[in-house]
Amino acid sequence: MLQAILGDLGSPPGRAKVVRTESVLEQHGRDFTYHAPHLPHAVVYPESAVEVQTIVQFAADHDIPLVPFGVGSSLEGHVIPIKGGISLDMSRMNRILEFRPGDFIVRVEPGVTRSQLNEAMQSSGLFFPVDPGADATIGGMTATNASGTNAVRYGAMRDNVKGLEVVLADGRLVRTGGMAVKSSAGYNLTGLFVGSEGTLGVITSITLKLQGIPETTVAARAVFPDIDAAGRAAVSIVGAVAIGRVELVDKLTIAAVNAYKGTHYEAQPTLFLEFAGSKVSVNQDVDLARELCFLEGCGQFLFESDSKARAQLWEARHSAAIALMARNPGKKMMTTDVCVPITELPGALFHARETMERYGFEGSILGHVGDGNYHAGFTIDPNNEKDLRALEAVNSEIVTYALAKGGTCTGEHGLGLGKGKYLEQEFGDEAVVLMRQLKQLLDPVGIMNPGKGVDFLNR
Amino acid sequence: MLQAILGDLGSPPGRAKVVRTESVLEQHGRDFTYHAPHLPHAVVYPESAVEVQTIVQFAADHDIPLVPFGVGSSLEGHVIPIKGGISLDMSRMNRILEFRPGDFIVRVEPGVTRSQLNEAMQSSGLFFPVDPGADATIGGMTATNASGTNAVRYGAMRDNVKGLEVVLADGRLVRTGGMAVKSSAGYNLTGLFVGSEGTLGVITSITLKLQGIPETTVAARAVFPDIDAAGRAAVSIVGAVAIGRVELVDKLTIAAVNAYKGTHYEAQPTLFLEFAGSKVSVNQDVDLARELCFLEGCGQFLFESDSKARAQLWEARHSAAIALMARNPGKKMMTTDVCVPITELPGALFHARETMERYGFEGSILGHVGDGNYHAGFTIDPNNEKDLRALEAVNSEIVTYALAKGGTCTGEHGLGLGKGKYLEQEFGDEAVVLMRQLKQLLDPVGIMNPGKGVDFLNR
Numbered sequence A, B: 001m002l003q004a005i006l007g008d009l010g011s012p013p014g015r016a017k018v019v020r021t022e023s024v025l026e027q028h029g030r031d032f033t034y035h036a037p038h039l040p041h042a043v044v045y046p047e048s049a050v051e052v053q054t055i056v057q058f059a060a061d062h063d064i065p066l067v068p069f070g071v072g073s074s075l076e077g078h079v080i081p082i083k084g085g086i087s088l089d090m091s092r093m094n095r096i097l098e099f100r101p102g103d104f105i106v107r108v109e110p111g112v113t114r115s116q117l118n119e120a121m122q123s124s125g126l127f128f129p130v131d132p133g134a135d136a137t138i139g140g141m142t143a144t145n146a147s148g149t150n151a152v153r154y155g156a157m158r159d160n161v162k163g164l165e166v167v168l169a170d171g172r173l174v175r176t177g178g179m180a181v182k183s184s185a186g187y188n189l190t191g192l193f194v195g196s197e198g199t200l201g202v203i204t205s206i207t208l209k210l211q212g213i214p215e216t217t218v219a220a221r222a223v224f225p226d227i228d229a230a231g232r233a234a235v236s237i238v239g240a241v242a243i244g245r246v247e248l249v250d251k252l253t254i255a256a257v258n259a260y261k262g263t264h265y266e267a268q269p270t271l272f273l274e275f276a277g278s279k280v281s282v283n284q285d286v287d288l289a290r291e292l293c294f295l296e297g298c299g300q301f302l303f304e305s306d307s308k309a310r311a312q313l314w315e316a317r318h319s320a321a322i323a324l325m326a327r328n329p330g331k332k333m334m335t336t337d338v339c340v341p342i343t344e345l346p347g348a349l350f351h352a353r354e355t356m357e358r359y360g361f362e363g364s365i366l367g368h369v370g371d372g373n374y375h376a377g378f379t380i381d382p383n384n385e386k387d388l389r390a391l392e393a394v395n396s397e398i399v400t401y402a403l404a405k406g407g408t409c410t411g412e413h414g415l416g417l418g419k420g421k422y423l424e425q426e427f428g429d430e431a432v433v434l435m436r437q438l439k440q441l442l443d444p445v446g447i448m449n450p451g452k453g454v455d456f457l458n459r
């Protein structure tokens, strides 16, 4: 029956392109992770908010699931259409709509990628700081409340999205927020849609806050004897210095990156650091950070001074997850994403490593430790039921530890298919009931990315 | 009938203190503004979240309006119980619950005031930056998404609240957010309650992000020939310098402050500036800002170097609104609160002054111009219908101008009784419908601060 309705799609919902070839369906039916793939019935490529409205109305009328799709780089099965239906690929909505350099503001369509955005602003002296490792879309980043290496200085998406246009599940178009620096006008709808993982509506435009490129930027690598020492150093640095970036990469990951990118970093737990600001203050910050690293037994503190070596360093860091996958062709990713109050980080890292060892898994640990956010990442054959169950137990122990310390089950990836089950443990029943009521209010028919996030019981 | 039910209040709702003396009812039935006072039937002082739950359940069962009350410093009639009922005074819930200096986090009850909080943290090297002019409660500041002079650097309440405990209109207690730096777990309930003006629930605890006290702080006053020049200077400073504070105070206000505080500032449009950071970077910033001021015709650029003169300067700035009131005893305040994209600020200031002149009103202009947020403030006899209507027209023209430039009708005060009518003009009908649906979902009986904010039609 769903098939029959989708047969109509060739013509009706506006003039949006509809594709149903095997390869395109497959590409929209899976991600990098262990979650089981499931094909959509069709992939639709809207080119405007009005087309999105038509498609959503069509889907609502016929009770067809609708899954917004950016580039599919999310890490918890977010884009997998577990109930089939339409995968709504936003890649054709990739225009930069309005750029106001003097106001540090840009408004874009959701299919714009972060590299596309930063290229477009290159000559302006401005940039958009949020930088997940993948070249994700601004729409996907907004929908997952993504962050990345720059968050310790500039915050996550929620801190950088000023306003949205969203097509709700009944086809209504809602505008939220605006271009002023701040506002106390009415309920904060913007914040509600940021991080909603396609479950409350389709985002069709995003107003972003931009940053000025700092006068001076210096990058460094600090190599440590063990991961706990690196974690402790990160905590003291964050407390003392207005750090630009502080990223932890463990031995295993460094080795994988070297193999994948042809780099020659020493395969030891390493902090990748960046300092930014005026020349004088950067020099002060660097001196202080170096001292703090040495106090924790850091053996080498190396500068990447020219911009090429610096770019290479961050390129290497960004490709860490991909490098790990490349090491294990055919396997899929499972990654934890807890975030703890910063003073709890060394304990959390210790606990994670201990847990992995106890279960006998070789995993990599890396992350945005300046935020107290780290990933324990594993590659796995998703058909190996035993490993899958054991890894889920590891995952669950790591989350339980983080929650007991006041942390969150997901610092940046979002709930997707994998983390919804921890929501009640994190917030208590009442908050989850309220989240479900919000879902019910905004998507009464349940067409928007069903089974994901807060809607995890609906599988 | 309401009276009869409230007769019960002496004993039932927990053991919370209930007061019904004339003076206390009056104190909870008005604010500083032109909005007509209206008495509550009783003032109740809860001492715990459990007591709040009992009171809210009682109010819900008997359909009694409930208006949370901090110190009543809000500027749009927020706390006036226009339908009577219970004024829920949070002043006895004023404990600091948990202080984690290493995580830059504190958790407080809503009745804690900002000066109480900062005093409690004095020896830690940390402070909480959000600073409305009044010594408001953290609960009231959260409920209005308040900001102040520090917002240009540290953001408004929404940027600094990490989590909440809220008693919903049916007595359920919901916990939102947490202590991690960031999270992508579920819908952002925290952001929904920040700025909800007591219309969605009663906030019973707030987790705040703290800041380290900067190494060096320098304050300065830049005196300008006219207000437009001061506005233009503010725009260039914000674009070029990581400024700490940049406040505009016009002639009239300076004169009022001098009279009220015994200061001797020159009665000319003035920017009050603050620079903060490392010593070297502050020096650089000051030099650049001074140059930018002189480019706009600034006649004097004066430092307040020692900490006493600096404190006096900010004390003077903070008391500007009170000083204006003191000049006109017996009168009440009406203030605009628009916030525009920063490049639109000089035009907006020009338009505001021109509008005031056209209508023949002497008003003061002052504000947090680093955010593009300024207030045109008037004192008025609220019984003078003609003046009231004319001033409402001024207010409306100023808002209409700001909205046309991509701004908001309220940068920091909130909607209260006065600004709800601009919501549709600002966001369009659909967003306002959605806001009303949220109100309906969370407060179906309509007991929570009825008639305020989004609920403005319900008078």
Ligand SMILES: Cc1cc2nc3c(=O)[nH]c(=O)nc-3n(C[C@H](O)[C@H](O)[C@H](O)COP(=O)(O)OP(=O)(O)OC[C@H]3O[C@@H](n4cnc5c(N)ncnc54)[C@H](O)[C@@H]3O)c2cc1C
Binding pocket: A032, A067, A068, A069, A070, A071, A072, A073, A074, A075, A078, A079, A090, A110, A131, A132, A133, A134, A135, A136, A137, A138, A139, A140, A141, A142, A143, A144, A145, A146, A147, A148, A149, A197, A198, A199, A201, A202, A203, A204, A318, A319, A321, A322, A412, A413, A449
């Ligand atoms: C190598 C690698 C490194 C990564 N590093 C990071 C990192 O450092 N930090 C981080 O936060 N993440 C990271 N990620 C995860 C991923 O990049 C982010 O989750 C990103 O935000 C996903 O964007 P996307 O365009 O791929 O969205 P998709 O994966 O296509 O979609 C993600 C979710 O958003 C929804 N969505 C997409 N577009 C819209 C729209 N227009 N309206 C409504 N909903 C929409 C989808 O339905 C889905 O639920 C990494 C991933 C990889 C593969």
Ligand SMILES: Cc1cc2nc3c(=O)[nH]c(=O)nc-3n(C[C@H](O)[C@H](O)[C@H](O)COP(=O)(O)OP(=O)(O)OC[C@H]3O[C@@H](n4cnc5c(N)ncnc54)[C@H](O)[C@@H]3O)c2cc1C
Binding pocket: B032, B067, B068, B069, B070, B071, B072, B073, B074, B075, B078, B079, B090, B110, B131, B132, B133, B134, B135, B136, B137, B138, B139, B140, B141, B142, B143, B144, B145, B146, B147, B148, B149, B197, B198, B199, B201, B202, B203, B204, B318, B319, B321, B322, B412, B413, B449, B452
């Ligand atoms: C001289 C002066 C200067 C000011 N300067 C500024 C400024 O620079 N920036 C700025 O933003 N504001 C400013 N204000 C306005 C005012 O200080 C702020 O709005 C402040 O946030 C109000 O706090 P309060 O404790 O007085 O709250 P109240 O006025 O008591 O209450 C405000 C609103 O919050 C609700 N509320 C209070 N407590 C709770 C709770 N626990 N749970 C749920 N809802 C609650 C109330 O119902 C009401 O709707 C100024 C006011 C004055 C008088």
